[in-house]
Amino acid sequence: MTFRFRPAAAMTLVAALSLAGCKSEGELVIDQGVGVSAVRSLCPAVGVPDYTGDVTLFNQPGTKTQSALDVTAVITNVRPSCDDSGSQVYSQASFDVIGMRRDTSAARSVDLPYFVTVLQGGSAVVSKQVGTVRLDFAAGQDRATTTAQAGAYVDAAAATLPAEIRDRITKRRKSGDADAALDPLADPEVKAAIARATFEVLIGFQLTQEQLAYNATR
Numbered sequence: 001m002t003f004r005f006r007p008a009a010a011m012t013l014v015a016a017l018s019l020a021g022c023k024s025e026g027e028l029v030i031d032q033g034v035g036v037s038a039v040r041s042l043c044p045a046v047g048v049p050d051y052t053g054d055v056t057l058f059n060q061p062g063t064k065t066q067s068a069l070d071v072t073a074v075i076t077n078v079r080p081s082c083d084d085s086g087s088q089v090y091s092q093a094s095f096d097v098i099g100m101r102r103d104t105s106a107a108r109s110v111d112l113p114y115f116v117t118v119l120q121g122g123s124a125v126v127s128k129q130v131g132t133v134r135l136d137f138a139a140g141q142d143r144a145t146t147t148a149q150a151g152a153y154v155d156a157a158a159a160t161l162p163a164e165i166r167d168r169i170t171k172r173r174k175s176g177d178a179d180a181a182l183d184p185l186a187d188p189e190v191k192a193a194i195a196r197a198t199f200e201v202l203i204g205f206q207l208t209q210e211q212l213a214y215n216a217t218r
Helices: 014-020 163-170 189-194 207-217
Strands: 028-031 036-042 046-051 054-058 071-085 088-101 107-118 124-137 143-155 201-203
Touching: 028 189, 036 054, 036 163, 046 071, 046 143, 071 107, 071 201, 088 124, 088 201, 107 143, 163 189
Parallel strands: 046 201
Antiparallel strands: 028 036, 054 071, 071 088, 088 143, 107 124, 107 201
16 A cells, blocks of 8 residues: 555645644754745654545445445544653544445444554554444434544654754755755755654554455546
8 A cells, every 4th residue: 555645744834734733842944945844843744545534335245336335434524633742752633434324224333443553754654553433323314423533652752853964954054155055855864864753643444455446446
């Protein structure tokens, strides 16, 4: 699976990274030129990976036609918060799950598994937990909504850029200096250090390979 996700990448614009719900003394503001700055915080960005934000259930195994459609659900309204006051940064998010069903003849409960994963450097899975969210459909109703929560810990030391890397990024350069025209963020060593210290918390439905393929190809 390619972990592209919304709404925010770990190194992103100020307006987007504010969604991570954290602002503290340890933030690093990086000038990216043309009046745009990026903020790097200990708090991980939170998002939903592509193709995992919705799930479709069918009532006939192996059949994916409209007539076999049973239940659909979507994760929406993700609301992150973050506590970076200790040695372990705690990132938590509440989110809504909205479900629709075809057969409304009787009351019904549907349990849907979801995951919360901590990703480091855009590709390394640090931890993963699986939970369950329940949709309760009332008799005669085709729609149900519920709220769930997911949380994960990130090691604060691992999410902190080394002092030497921070100094290289924030070093003031004067016109005429040998490195005045060099972008420190383009330095492979700096880029690698930022990647190692970048964490993301991803939330989505725990899909089977078949469900994931359906979402990716429909």
